[in-house]
Amino acid sequence: MSEAAMKQADSNAAIQLVGMHKWYGDFHVLRDINLTVERGERIVVCGPSGSGKSTMIRCINRLEEHQQGQIIVDGIELTNDVKKIDEIRREVGMVFQHFNLFPHLTVLENCTLAPIWVRKIPKEEAIATAMKYLERVKIPEQANKYPGQLSGGQQQRVAIARSLCMNPRIMLFDEPTSALDPEMISEVLDTMISLAEEGMTMIVVTHEMGFAKTVADRVIFMDAGEIIEQAPPEEFFDNPQSERTKLFLSQILHNA
Amino acid sequence: MAIVKTERHPEMPPPVTQTGVIGWLRQNLFSNWLSSVLTIVAIYIAWQAMSSLISYSFINANFVGATKEDCTGTGACWVFIKARFGQNMYGFYPEDERWRVNIGYVLGAVGLFLVLSDTMKSKKLPAIFLFVIYPVICFVLFSGSFGLEVVETSEWGGLFLTLVLASVSIFVALPLGIVLALGRRSEMPVVRMICVGFIELVRGVPLISVLFMASVMLPLFMPEGVHFDKLVRALVGMSLFSAAYMAEVVRGGLQAIPKGQMEAANSLGLGYWQSMGLIILPQALKISIPAIVNTFIGLFKDTTLVSIVGLLDLLSVVKAGTTDKNWLGLATEAYVFVAAMFWVFCFGMSRYSIWLENKLHTGHKR
Ligand SMILES: Nc1ncnc2c1ncn2[C@@H]1O[C@H](COP(=O)(O)OP(=O)(O)OP(=O)(O)O)[C@@H](O)[C@H]1O
Numbered sequence: 090m091s092e093a094a095m096k097q098a099d100s101n102a103a104i105q106l107v108g109m110h111k112w113y114g115d116f117h118v119l120r121d122i123n124l125t126v127e128r129g130e131r132i133v134v135c136g137p138s139g140s141g142k143s144t145m146i147r148c149i150n151r152l153e154e155h156q157q158g159q160i161i162v163d164g165i166e167l168t169n170d171v172k173k174i175d176e177i178r179r180e181v182g183m184v185f186q187h188f189n190l191f192p193h194l195t196v197l198e199n200c201t202l203a204p205i206w207v208r209k210i211p212k213e214e215a216i217a218t219a220m221k222y223l224e225r226v227k228i229p230e231q232a233n234k235y236p237g238q239l240s241g242g243q244q245q246r247v248a249i250a251r252s253l254c255m256n257p258r259i260m261l262f263d264e265p266t267s268a269l270d271p272e273m274i275s276e277v278l279d280t281m282i283s284l285a286e287e288g289m290t291m292i293v294v295t296h297e298m299g300f301a302k303t304v305a306d307r308v309i310f311m312d313a314g315e316i317i318e319q320a321p322p323e324e325f326f327d328n329p330q331s332e333r334t335k336l337f338l339s340q341i342l343h344n345a
Numbered sequence: 346m347a348i349v350k351t352e353r354h355p356e357m358p359p360p361v362t363q364t365g366v367i368g369w370l371r372q373n374l375f376s377n378w379l380s381s382v383l384t385i386v387a388i389y390i391a392w393q394a395m396s397s398l399i400s401y402s403f404i405n406a407n408f409v410g411a412t413k414e415d416c417t418g419t420g421a422c423w424v425f426i427k428a429r430f431g432q433n434m435y436g437f438y439p440e441d442e443r444w445r446v447n448i449g450y451v452l453g454a455v456g457l458f459l460v461l462s463d464t465m466k467s468k469k470l471p472a473i474f475l476f477v478i479y480p481v482i483c484f485v486l487f488s489g490s491f492g493l494e495v496v497e498t499s500e501w502g503g504l505f506l507t508l509v510l511a512s513v514s515i516f517v518a519l520p521l522g523i524v525l526a527l528g529r530r531s532e533m534p535v536v537r538m539i540c541v542g543f544i545e546l547v548r549g550v551p552l553i554s555v556l557f558m559a560s561v562m563l564p565l566f567m568p569e570g571v572h573f574d575k576l577v578r579a580l581v582g583m584s585l586f587s588a589a590y591m592a593e594v595v596r597g598g599l600q601a602i603p604k605g606q607m608e609a610a611n612s613l614g615l616g617y618w619q620s621m622g623l624i625i626l627p628q629a630l631k632i633s634i635p636a637i638v639n640t641f642i643g644l645f646k647d648t649t650l651v652s653i654v655g656l657l658d659l660l661s662v663v664k665a666g667t668t669d670k671n672w673l674g675l676a677t678e679a680y681v682f683v684a685a686m687f688w689v690f691c692f693g694m695s696r697y698s699i700w701l702e703n704k705l706h707t708g709h710k711r
């Protein structure tokens with residue numbers, strides 16, 4: 090298929106990775122990644138540690154640079170063009186494993202900073218939006234506290250609200266619950282499930298297989314820098330095709 | 346068999362281990378015989394040192410009079426400092442024009458207070474005043490133009506000159522240091538090389554030689570006819586020197602900020618300058634406050650080195666007084682006075698930094 094034909098075929102896709110490669114120095118960390126994410130689709134990415142899951146989703150908003158192949162987000166191809174990078178980052182929200190809230194700003198300021206400075210929204214309007222999303226993640230009463238005064242689960246929900254305040258069309262989650270104590274995991278997952286139900290396009294790196302089964306349209310398994318298998322969750326869990334997937338599933342399900 | 350606790354333990358006040366002053370004393374100073382001995386020895390030494398200092402500078406000191414002959418007591422002869430007070434404070438700034446310096450002080454004090462304290466809700470206006478308008482006012486006031494009598498910088502001196510040197514260098518060094526620190530971490534090789542080169546070069550030589558070079562060599566590089574004032578040359582030297590130090594202090598702060606902060610800012614669409622200005626620098630500068638103030642204090646005291654290029658700062662003016670044949674033999678008073686003056690300013694900066702640190706603490710208090 091020619092490049093043009095490919096774009097044509099998936100002009101409606103939210104994210105397209107085409108023959109994408111990445112190296113860290115000599116280390117070939119991502120190899121020939123091909124992935125198309127439709128609008129509104131929920132993708133769960135799993136795989137062993139070091140398989141390149143974080144690296145892949147960080148390439149989508151250019152926190153990491155890919156060296157070969159194409160990444161097209163919302164119809165815009167990622168190149169070195171700073172304007173395009175900024176444009177894509179405005180549309181793509183990201184939630185990190187370690188929250189990465191801004192500790193010197195209150196919860197409310199964390200949420201209004203980017204809308205005010207990037208989207209140039211008036212302050213009152215930004216505050217109203219922020220309060221709306223803080224209510225959605227069920228912590229409006231914490232708005233004037235500092236992140237250091239919140240529990241891990243609360244911090245991660247603030248981080249989700251902070252991303253949502255930019256009205257992104259796509260959300261990326263990099264192991265959002267793996268730094269949390271067990272009793273806080275469900276409060277974050279609930280927030281993500283309700284987001285999924287509203288039709289947000291999501292790519293979620295996680296080992297929460299329960300979450301994958303409930304919300305994912307497709308599960309992607311990565312190993313050693315490659316996408317090994319992708320399938321709807323029922324098929325993926327009940328009838329995995331590749332040996333490596335089977336091995337991985339037996340390990341994590343055994344531990345769970 | 347399971348053991349289950351059904352009743353909740355009642356809430357109790359914290360145990361009272363230290364009752365009043367006596368309890369505190371007993372626990373902290375006289376808990377055993379060794380600590381008691383140490384306490385008594387320490388108090389004795391402190392008393393010896395303090396009492397002689399106090400009796401020298403206050404109890405037995407001479408405050409009234411006009412000449413050395415009035416100093417009959419055994420303590421310090423503060424009459425000496427008093428008699429030459431004008432010179433100590435203003436150097437050879439003409440007596441009739443000293444009100445201009447005083448106005449500068451008052452405006453500066455008001456501006457500093459508004460910017461540094463919490464009285465104003467928005468710091469925007471006071472900051473614009475202090476950092477943009479005030480320097481212009483001072484320049485006009487101190488050097489004289491718009492109808493004011495011109496006062497050459499060679500006539501500036503004493504505490505006035507010291508304050509001018511210190512505040513201008515601090516004013517230039519902090520922003521320049523931040524720029525240099527950012528440049529040193531830049532991904533652009535040329536920018537990085539220039540910054541590293543500058544920092545390492547300047548930091549590797551003593552301030553005295555920087556001052557000397559600024560004084561002697563700068564004019565050589567300047568085109569024919571361009572003449573630089575001696576004070577300006579010293580200011581350039583001091584500012585660049587402190588900027589190099591400041592750059593390393595700020596770089597230390599920048600390095601302490603986790604990578605995730607920049608990534609989070611970028612992922613929200615904030616560009617490099619916005620991320621730096623809104624997210625990274627506020628945090629980096631906050632943790633660098635003790636080191637920054639440390640550099641300021643060092644810089645303030647280093648202003649005394651300008652005597653090497655013939656400027657009459659506080660120390661050199663007071664010292665010059667000791668060679669006055671009417672006031673011979675008063676070197677101790679001179680140095681004690683200078684030390685006290687410097688201490689007041691440096692201690693003030695130190696206290697302010699502690700207050701600021703506490704104010705900005707948003708820490709992990711749960
Ligand atoms: N900045 C870097 N420089 C060099 N190598 C890196 C860098 N970041 C990651 N790597 C390597 O790239 C590989 C993939 O890393 P990545 O973080 O994407 O894995 P992951 O699948 O997210 O793993 P985990 O489940 O542990 O988060 C790993 O082998 C890692 O050591």
Ligand SMILES: [Mg+2]
Pocket residue numbers: 142143144263264
């Ligand atoms: Mg990872």
